[in-house]
Amino acid sequence: MSFKKLLMGAVYTCALSVASAAGAAELTVGFSQIGSESGWRAAETSVSKIEAEKRGIDLKIADAQQKQENQIKAIRTFIAQGVDAIFLAPVVATGWDEVLEEAKDAEIPVVLLDRTIDSKDDSLYLTAVTSDTVYEGKVAGEYLAKTVGDRDCKILELQGTVGSSPAINRKKGFDEAIAAHPNLKIVRSQTGDFTRTKGKEVMESFIKAENGGKDICAVYAHNDDMQIGAIQALKEAGLKPGKDIIMVSIDAVPDIFKAMAEGEANATVELTPNMAGPAFDAVMAFKKDGTQPPKWIQTESKVYLPDTAAAEYEARKNLGY
Amino acid sequence: MDNAEPLLLSLRGLTKTFPGVTALDGVDFDLRAGEVHALLGENGAGKSTLIKTLTGVYVRDGGSVHLQGTPIAPADTADAQRLGIGTVYQEVNLLPNLSVAENLFLGREPRRFGLRDARRTEAMARDLLVGYGLDIDVRRALGDCSVAVQQIVAIARAVDLSGKVLILDEPTASLDAGEVVTLFAIVRRLTARGIGVIFVTHFLDQVFALADRATVLRNGRLVGTREIAGSNRLDIVKMMLGRELETETMKRHRRQVVDAPPVVSARGLGRRAYVQPFDLDIRPGEAIGVAGLLGSGRTETAKLLFGIKQADRGALAVGGKPVRISSPRAAAALGFGFCPEDRKTEGIVGDLSVRENIALALQARRGWLRPLGRTESRALADRFIRALDIRTSDAEKPIRLLSGGNQQKALLARWLATEPRFLILDEPTRGIDVGAHAEIIRLIERLCDDGLALMVISSEIEEIVAYADRVVVLRDRSHVRTLEGEAVNVNDIVRAIAAEAVPGAAA
Amino acid sequence: MTSTLPGRLSFGALPQFATLAAVLLANWLVFPDFFDLRLQDGRLFGSVIDVLNRGAPVAILALGMTLVIATKGVDLSVGAVMAICGAVAATMAAADYSLVAILAAALAVGALCGLWNGFLVAVLDIQPIIATLILMVTGRGIAQLVTEGQIVTFTHEGLIAVAGSSALGLPMPVVIALVLGLALAALVRLTALGLLIESIGVNRTASTYAGVDSRSVLLATYMISGLTAAVAGVIAASDIRGADANNAGLWLELDAILAVVVGGTSLFGGRFSILLSLVGALVIQAMNTGILLSGYPPELNLIVKAVVIAAILVLQSPAAGRLFGFLRRS
Structure with a gap:
């Protein structure tokens, strides 16, 4: 047990010393990251480093390997080191009050990234920077409504994993956006489990069910991976995704930009991995003259179109997605 | 009191x-x-x-x-x-x-x-x-x-x-x-x-x-x-x-044991905490009875000889050549066969047919690349079903549906099909009805007459007396006595098992 | 009654074929165009083809799984092995190796995974469910290491053709599954391997005592399962032109086990039929495709699937068999 602790300590020290190699900086920020659970998470870490460097901030990143206890230890280490601010991407929503209270007592502002916590006391953190998955769905819907115009449009929807919150919210936002346009209608909706394989399989059956695909006007996928699978299925059935069929999805991973550059997809709504940028700005403003940021900073859910696709692909392909 | x-x-x-x-x-x-x-x-x-x-x-x-x-x-x-x-x-x-x-x-x-x-x-x-x-x-x-x-x-x-x-x-x-x-x-x-x-x-x-x-x-x-x-x-x-010593000793069919070199010859063979080292020679056409109470090391002796447990001391020679038997497969390759005491868990392969059960040992010895053809294995099974009078409606019937005696005969057939030179039978008559009992004993005698070397473990002393040329008596995991000739009778065997006041039994 | 192999099929296989027919009929009822086929670019298109094509990976997994289950074992690692082999294939394809080299490497890795499982089960005598759980859990981690945590995509013509091309109008995965199925059936039935596997599955102790080389047979069985998982993994990677270490083959080990069970091979080991496991895989995929075609809300997917499977297993249970026998007699 004590050996394990020692090892943990050593790991943290290493991680911290490596990450703090930026040198004499104005601000030092400790970032307790969840771990490398997905490509998006890896990109978030890379982007955070880039954003810190841009602002001359010394960023210390501690990888919690998906464990809350590691995150709590990391925060305590940050407090002991007297960092200027702590970023926390909480792995779970509860159980943070005690350690955040300690940070508050040490007068270190805490910013929540990407996910929020359940706590009655919202003075425990300065602000939360998160995306809004309902809004992402809404943006996708509005893009489609604008692109389609007045003609009738049969939409196929590839849902995320049944019951997951992004799937529920991205559906909700999209439905809200197209509710005002009676010419837009979702005719089939199935889950593709957020994966390419399932996206492809579901699209194959959609094509059979919808008159060989001739009546399909648009495909909305809850993430880009399913959309990439769907594009393959459509192409193999002799259809032309991106041209005859409008393809819109969410996430903005590198491969969808490749598809857009090749004219096979039309739009993707970004779930930005840049949560740290707005957080740094909020902390810097707060440190400078005590400016209180809003309790919730919503990241941009920007629509990317084929015209910038090639450049975006180049910019993103090395972020670790 | x-x-x-x-x-x-x-x-x-x-x-x-x-x-x-x-x-x-x-x-x-x-x-x-x-x-x-x-x-x-x-x-x-x-x-x-x-x-x-x-x-x-x-x-x-x-x-x-x-x-x-x-x-x-x-x-x-x-x-x-x-x-x-x-x-x-x-x-x-x-x-x-x-x-x-x-x-x-x-x-x-x-x-x-x-x-x-x-x-x-x-x-x-x-x-x-x-x-x-x-x-x-x-x-x-x-x-x-x-x-x-x-x-x-x-x-x-x-x-x-x-x-x-x-x-x-x-x-x-x-x-x-x-x-x-x-x-x-x-x-x-x-x-x-x-x-x-x-x-x-x-x-x-x-x-x-x-x-x-x-x-x-x-x-x-x-x-x-x-x-x-x-x-x-x-x-x-x-x-x-359950023996009364007064009981008339069963008449024994005396065989002329050929004075041939032993098929199997063990010297000081044993395994720690399993069987004490023992010497044993078995000649062709000879039936060795193994007697002793349960837990005395009878089955353990058989498993040691058949390679199910490996000996950690002593030497074994088969046909005059020194060998080490590391597995049942190695034992079978030397021409050994073993019908275990616990037929159901160690003997029969219940869901497979009588035919497949009979052919199994031969097939295992030939290896998977040289399958016995269907007609071949059918002929083999039919031959033994007839020769040993295995009562089954059909060679394709799952063996678990057969009676204990017929299962035992099928297991014997499994080994006889490999034309073995040394066969170990552990309690061959246990749980078998009286009719089949006698048949199996006759079968054992026939096999000896054919020149097979046999080792038969049994709790039925009268049975042992009926077919054994020599009897090894075990107690507390060691071979304590070997009875030969006239000494092979119920009285002496039971005394040796009880091991009270039997001179020389202390070893 | 003689139960020669064809004989066994004609009697014992009735529930499996009846089940398949029933599921296909149900699909036709919820989707009247289910049996429509059309030829396009020398390749058949239609829902039935989708069933065959999408069912191919599970069918291929079920081939190896049948043998493993017949030995009274189970191989939980096949999904993870798919991910590893897919990752190896995709990574090599991205680096532009030849198709032969890619296939050789993926199959070698699959065989190695199978050998590891076989070693744990046959030599160390670890219970199969635990032994293969190890690779099931760590396998995705290994695949992540190979892909460095990314979805590796490729444009390798040769590898894309593995799932993307067609032969005799059928998608290549279907052809591969059929050829593999026939080859494996020939391997186990034309040699004594099938008998030895069944014998070990029914009673390993008795088989070992009869001189059967149980260890080698078990090793071979798990290796075959590793190889079939490798083939399925390459097909899955080829299909999406990439390797997704997190999701490739996810939960497919359960579909494969289900296919074998629906095919009538008992989890207690013993008698097995490769052909019927293929039928079992088709039943499962026909059901999946049917659900997708039906247009029911996705929340119902798992419920429909569970109800259908429960019905199938009840119909195939010995109790139901006795009931039918009784009804037929009276």
Whole structure:
């Protein structure tokens, strides 16, 4: 047990010393990251480093390997080191009050990234920077409504994993956006489990069910991976995704930009991995003259179109997605 | 005597039947307070059925059980425990990953504020074990303790839970001599406290060392109960094997054993804690009988020769050439065959057909790349079905549907198909009806006449006398005597097994 | 009654084929165009083809799984092995190796995974469910290491053709599954391997005592399972032109086990039929495709699937068999 602790300590020290190699900086920020659970998470870490460097901030990143206890230890280490601010991407929503209270007592502002916590006391953190998955769905819907115009449009929807919150919210936002346009209608909706394989399989059956695909006007996928699978299925059935069929999805991973550059997809709504940028700005403003940021900073859910696709692909392909 | 010590437990006319078998047939059994009462009998005699019926594992079909004069009918082992009857099995069934203290008080831990009070549990465990002369760290995991300590912990728990009757089911089977002495001391301490102990064992020495009385069961029936003080080993063995020494010895068909070099020749072959080193020569056309009580090392000798267990000392030569047999496969390659005692779990491959079962050993020897064709294996099976008169409606019938005798014959056929030179049969007639019994014995004689070397293990002494040219007698895992010529008779064999006052048997 | 192999099929296989027919009929009822086929670019298109094509990976997994289950074992690692082999294939394809090299490497890795499982089960005598759980859990981690945590995509013509091309109008995965199925059936039935596997599955002790080399047979069985998982993994990677270490083959080990069970091979080992396991895989995929075609809300997917499977297993249970026998007699 004590050996394990020692090892943990050593790991943290290493991680911290490596990450703090930026040198004499104005601000030092400790970032307790969840771990490398997905490509998006890896990109978030890379982007955070880039954003810190841009602002001359010394960023210390501690990888919690998906464990809350590691995150709590990391925060305590940050407090002991007297960092200027702590970023926390909480792995779970509860159980943070005690350690955040300690940070508050040490007068270190805490910013929540990407996910929020359940706590009655919202003075425990300065602000939360998160995306809004309902809004992402809404943006996708509005893009489609604008692109389609007045003609009738049969939409196929590839849902995320049944019951997951992004799937529920991205559906909700999209439905809200197209509710005002009676010419837009979702005719089939199935889950593709957020994966390419399932996206492809579901699209194959959609094509059979919808008159060989001739009546399909648009495909909305809850993430880009399913959309990439769907594009393959459509192409193999002799259809032309991106041209005859409008393809819109969410996430903005590198491969969808490749598809857009090749004219096979039309739009993707970004779930930005840049949560740290707005957080740094909020902390810097707060440190400078005590400016209180809003309790919730919503990241941009920007629509990317084929015209910038090639450049975006180049910019993103090395972020670790 | 009877009125001196009150009856603690009294079983009258206990009967238990299973489909097709009467496992207990009107058995009477008494236990006095403060006595050790040994329960003896060969495999299938009904000992474990009696224990299980007594402790509520089985529901009895007839008879009565009185504990201190009150009729009882325990619904399960926990119920039996509440009534005062605790059982300790050979395989300690406690939880090896919990500590000694936790095991002792599992399910009845002292509590404080509704939580388990570990410190008090440990103190209580220490106090309890001191009474057993055991001074160990009660926080150690039970699995880390020796089997003997585990056994004592199990006894302590059982006595603490029940406190009137303690059943020890083969408690010494995996203990060494020193541990047995310790265990016996503890048992004596318990009896001094007035606890009655039922002691199930195969070891006659231990019965004479510890028990006050012994009850012998055979085929589910009570043979009798004897005061140990007034009996000798021979009496008890006779009761167990069910032989009257006056019985006319069966006429034996004498064979002319060829004075050929031995097929199998063992010198000092043995394995630690399994079988003591032994010498053995078996010639073609010779049948060696192996006699001894259960647990005496009979089956172990067979398994050592067939490579199921590997010898760690001594030498073995087959056909004059030294060999090491590392697996049954290696043994089969040398021309050995083995029909195990436990036909169902070690012999037949139940769901496969009679044909496939007969062809299995031959197929295994040929390897998977050289399959026996369907017609070939069919012809093979049909030949043996006819030759051994295996009664089955069809060679494609799953072998598990056949009767025990026919399964045994099919297993014999499995090995005969490989044209072996040495065949080991372990209890070939067990659980087989009388008709098939005689057939198998005739078959054994025929095989010897054909020049096969045979080793036959059996509890049926008369059978051994009928076909064996020599008889090896085993006791306590060692080969104690070899009887030849005129000495091959029921009387001498039983005496050798009982091993009382048999000169030279001490080796 | 003689139960020669064809004989066994004609009697014992009735429930499996009846089940398949029933599921196909149900699909036709919820989607009347289910049996429509059209030819496009020399390749057949239609829902039935989708069933065959999408069912191919599970069918291929079920081939190896049948043998493992027949030995009274189970291989939980096949999904993870798919991910590893897919990752190896995709990574090599991205680095532009030849198709032969890619296939050789992926199959070698699959065989190695099978050998590891076989070693744990046959030599160390670990219970199969635990032994293969090890690779099931760590396998995705290994695949992540190979892909460095990314979805590796490729444009390798040769590898894309593994799932993307067609032969005799059928998608290549279907052809591969059929050829593999026939080859494996020939391997076990034309040699004594099938008998030895069944024998070990029914009673390993008795088989060993009869001189059967149980260890080698078990090793071979798990290795075959590793190889079939490798083939399925390459097909899955080829299908999406990439390797997704997190999701490739996810939960497919359960579909494969289900396919074998629906195919009538008992989890207690013993008698097995490769052909019927293929039928079992088709039943499962026909059901999946049917659900997708039906247009029911996705929340119902798992419920529909569970109800259908429960019905199938009840119909195939010995109790139901006795009931039918009784009804037929009376």
